[in-house]
Amino acid sequence: MNWFDRFLYFLAFPIVAIGSILSPLTNDVRIFYGIEHLCWKYLPNFPSNINGFWEIKPIGNHLINYALVVFTEFFIPFTNHFGQEILIKSVAVSIAIVACYYFNRDVLKIKYGFLLSFFGMFCGLNLNILQAEWWAVVFAMLSCVFFLSRIKWHHYIAGTLLIFVLLFKGTTGCLIVSAICIVMIVQQNINWVRGGIGYIATGLTFFVASQTIWPTLISDILMSPTLSHVGEYNMLGQVYVTLVAMTISMSIYIPVVGIGLVYGAAWLNKHRKDPRALWFVGMWLAPLIIVWVQSESFGYQYFVFVLPAIVSLVLYEKETPVDRPGKKLKRENLVAATIVILFVLYCCLYSPISKYGNEERHMNDYFWNQSSTINEKFNLENQTVLYLDTGSGPYYFGSNSSCKYVAPLIIQRANPNRSVVKTLPEYGDAINCVLDYSGKFIIADGPLGIQDGWFGTDTLEKEMIVIKITSEYDSVYSGAWQIYQRKE
Numbered sequence: 001m002n003w004f005d006r007f008l009y010f011l012a013f014p015i016v017a018i019g020s021i022l023s024p025l026t027n028d029v030r031i032f033y034g035i036e037h038l039c040w041k042y043l044p045n046f047p048s049n050i051n052g053f054w055e056i057k058p059i060g061n062h063l064i065n066y067a068l069v070v071f072t073e074f075f076i077p078f079t080n081h082f083g084q085e086i087l088i089k090s091v092a093v094s095i096a097i098v099a100c101y102y103f104n105r106d107v108l109k110i111k112y113g114f115l116l117s118f119f120g121m122f123c124g125l126n127l128n129i130l131q132a133e134w135w136a137v138v139f140a141m142l143s144c145v146f147f148l149s150r151i152k153w154h155h156y157i158a159g160t161l162l163i164f165v166l167l168f169k170g171t172t173g174c175l176i177v178s179a180i181c182i183v184m185i186v187q188q189n190i191n192w193v194r195g196g197i198g199y200i201a202t203g204l205t206f207f208v209a210s211q212t213i214w215p216t217l218i219s220d221i222l223m224s225p226t227l228s229h230v231g232e233y234n235m236l237g238q239v240y241v242t243l244v245a246m247t248i249s250m251s252i253y254i255p256v257v258g259i260g261l262v263y264g265a266a267w268l269n270k271h272r273k274d275p276r277a278l279w280f281v282g283m284w285l286a287p288l289i290i291v292w293v294q295s296e297s298f299g300y301q302y303f304v305f306v307l308p309a310i311v312s313l314v315l316y317e318k319e320t321p322v323d324r325p326g327k328k329l330k331r332e333n334l335v336a337a338t339i340v341i342l343f344v345l346y347c348c349l350y351s352p353i354s355k356y357g358n359e360e361r362h363m364n365d366y367f368w369n370q371s372s373t374i375n376e377k378f379n380l381e382n383q384t385v386l387y388l389d390t391g392s393g394p395y396y397f398g399s400n401s402s403c404k405y406v407a408p409l410i411i412q413r414a415n416p417n418r419s420v421v422k423t424l425p426e427y428g429d430a431i432n433c434v435l436d437y438s439g440k441f442i443i444a445d446g447p448l449g450i451q452d453g454w455f456g457t458d459t460l461e462k463e464m465i466v467i468k469i470t471s472e473y474d475s476v477y478s479g480a481w482q483i484y485q486r487k488e
Contacts, residue, residue, distance in 0.1 A: 004336070008115055012343045016122050017097075019351040021089040023126045024364050027392055028300075031055065032130075033088070034395025035406050036065040037078055042400045051214040054405045055391070056228075058221045059206065059214060060167030061132045078398060079381075081368075092130055095138060096121055103141040106148045107186055108314045112335045117141070120256035120310050123342035125299060125356060128254060133303035136165045136172035140179040140307055147183045147195055155191065159198025167206065170221060171294050175304055177286035181279040182311055219426070226421055227413050228294065253299035255345055259338050260309025263316040271319070280315075283308045313338060370480035371396035378441060378476075378483060386437045388455055389445040389481060397443065403433040411465070415458045422459070431461050435468060442473060442484035 001009075025033065035055045039062075043049035050066045051059060068088055076083040096118060104113030121137065128134055139161045146158035166173040183190055210217035264284065271277055287304040294301065317334045351357050375381060375397060384400040387393045391407030405411070410430045414421040421427060445454040449466045457463050469484055477483035 008112070008336075008339065012339070013115060013118070015351070016119060016343065016346055017093050019346070020093055020122045020126075020129065021086060022352050023089065023129070023357065024360065025085050025088065025130065026127045026360075027390075028127070029130045030395040031391035031407065032057065032061060032065040033068060034392060034398075036062060036069045037073075037398070038394050038401055038406065039066060040069045040073070041078075041398075048213050051217060051220070052404070053401060054216075054220065055407065056224050056409060057132050057169055058167045058224070059217050060164050061135070061169065064135055064168070081395075089129070092134075093122075099138045099141045099145075102145045106145045107141075107182065108311070110314050110318060110335060112339060113314060115339050116256075116313065116335050117310055119339050119342040119346070120254075120260075120306050123256065123346040123350060124254040124303075125252070125350060126360060128300045128303050131300040131303065132169035133172055133300055136168045136175050137303060137307050139165050139168070140175040143179050144182050144186075147179075147190060148187055152194060155194035156198035156201075159195035159200075160202040162195075162199050163202040163206065170224060171290045171301075172304060174286040174290040175307065178283045178304070178307055181283035181286075182307070184279040185276045185283070185311070185315070223410070223424060223426060226424060227409050252349075254303060254306060256313075256338070256342060257302065257305040257309045259341070260312045261305075263334070264308065264312025267312060267316040267319065280312075283311065367392075367396065367480050373479075374477060374481065374483060378485075380441060380443070383441055384439055385441045385443050386434065386439060387443050388434075388448070389443055390454065393443045393481065399441075399443070402437050402439055403430065405430045405433070408434065411461065412455055414461070415456065422461075431465075434465050438472075438486070440486050442469060444482040444484065447475065447478065447482050448484075 032055060035053050036050070039049045039052045043052040050062050055062065068091065071091065072084045072087050076087055078084065100114050100117035100121070103117055104110065108117070110116075121134070122129070143158045143161040143165065146154040146161065149155070149158075162176045162179065165175050165179070206217070261284075264280070268277060268280055271280075284305075287308065290304070291301060313335065347354065349355050352361065380397045380399045382399075384402050385393075385397075386402050387399075387406050388408055391409075393399070394401065394406055405426075408430060410421065410424065410427055411434065414427065447453060448455055448469055449457060455462065455466075457466055473484035473486055475482060476485045
């Protein structure tokens with residue numbers, strides 16, 4: 001092992017791994033985890049309780065976060081958030097190490113492929129880690145590994161993993177296409193029957209579960225596009241938005257995507273007549289179409305490009321050595337240079353002590369201080385409350401929810417421009433639950449009754465809720481959250 005390898009494995013890799021463990025959970029992940037903690041703590045009858053409180057992501061995201069809750073609660077109590085977050089991130093880093101190791105061993109097969117995969121996943125904004133897209137990339141990696149295995153029963157597992165790729169978010173199903181394309185690029189004589197049996201059998205299992213264990217599973221999945229922006233905007237106009245957002249994500253959110261796209265285009269230009277070129281295009285095109293259709297511009301949604309980017313960079317590195325000047329440069333130089341670039345960016349921008357890390361820590365401290373003050377003043381942990389916030393309340397307060405819709409997006413996202421939300425059968429249930437509430441405390445995202453506030457007043461139902469709350473409750477705290485207490 002030369003000095004450069006020692007630098008990568010004994011300095012750069014530990015810094016990224018430990019830094020990722022010490023970075024806090026982002027707000028979205030706290031929403032996922034907090035809601036599943038409510039399911040675990042307050043709802044009986046496992047496994048039906050896993051989907052007991054609503055969250056906009058499908059059942060796959062519920063399952064993985066419920067498993068994290070059960071695992072972390074075994075070692076560290078929920079009230080010790082600092083310890084739990086370190087344990088959760090340690091689990092994530094450990095799983096990623098395993099996935100990246102086997103992905104390189106069986107798919108990439110290049111000297112620095114493990115580090116490229118690991119750095120590609122973690123050298124970016126912390127908001128990507130443990131999102132549904134992040135888990136989908138991990139499972140897609142492992143699915144490729146199992147498909148390429150010589151052990152026949154591994155192919156059934158590969159198909160099973162692809163169902164989870166779909167059920168983490170729905171839109172992450174684009175990685176099913178990417179994973180299949182990657183396998184075909186690496187090895188075209190694959191027996192897909194066993195993988196297909198595993199995929200169909202697991203899908204049927206979830207369908208049976210939707211009729212027995214989780215009766216709202218399918219309706220919850222179908223509700224998600226309605227509550228997001230799918231089909232809301234002009235799709236031609238969204239091409240421009242998607243390209244701008246993708247450029248930003250390649251530059252700031254997930255830099256490996258930009259590097260991989262450049263070298264992927266170079267590889268495709270030199271291999272246009274290669275039969276693998278169609279699989280290569282499909283590997284990139286499926287995520288691009290999904291990102292375009294879902295009409296959002298959240299950085300983490302572009303994480304689905306990480307897998308095509310890594311494969312593209314390795315393809316160029318392995319198959320275009322004649323382009324290098326002379327013979328002094330080794331084949332691993334391009335991948336190694338990319339790893340160094342990602343490491344430098346991590347240290348400067350993404351680590352816990354970097355620019356974005358410091359900004360995240362300051363915001364994190366503000367919310368922890370606010371929640372600690374509220375908990376000390378009102379002892380909300382042992383209460384059953386009405387949540388009218390974005391969904392992070394259960395993580396900070398641990399209070400039981402009086403309604404299934406802990407994050408009442410089904411009410412909040414109904415407005416004159418999205419009247420279709422009011423046609424959902426679940427909409428009336430959510431409204432009635434809020435109007436029937438008579439408990440002691442309400443946790444809101446901000447002052448209710450403000451037209452441009454998070455909750456808003458732009459529907460008759462919202463106005464009815466605001467009138468009820470302002471007439472029956474007093475605002476007793478204003479800050480990161482607005483706390484309402486029932487009048488004596």
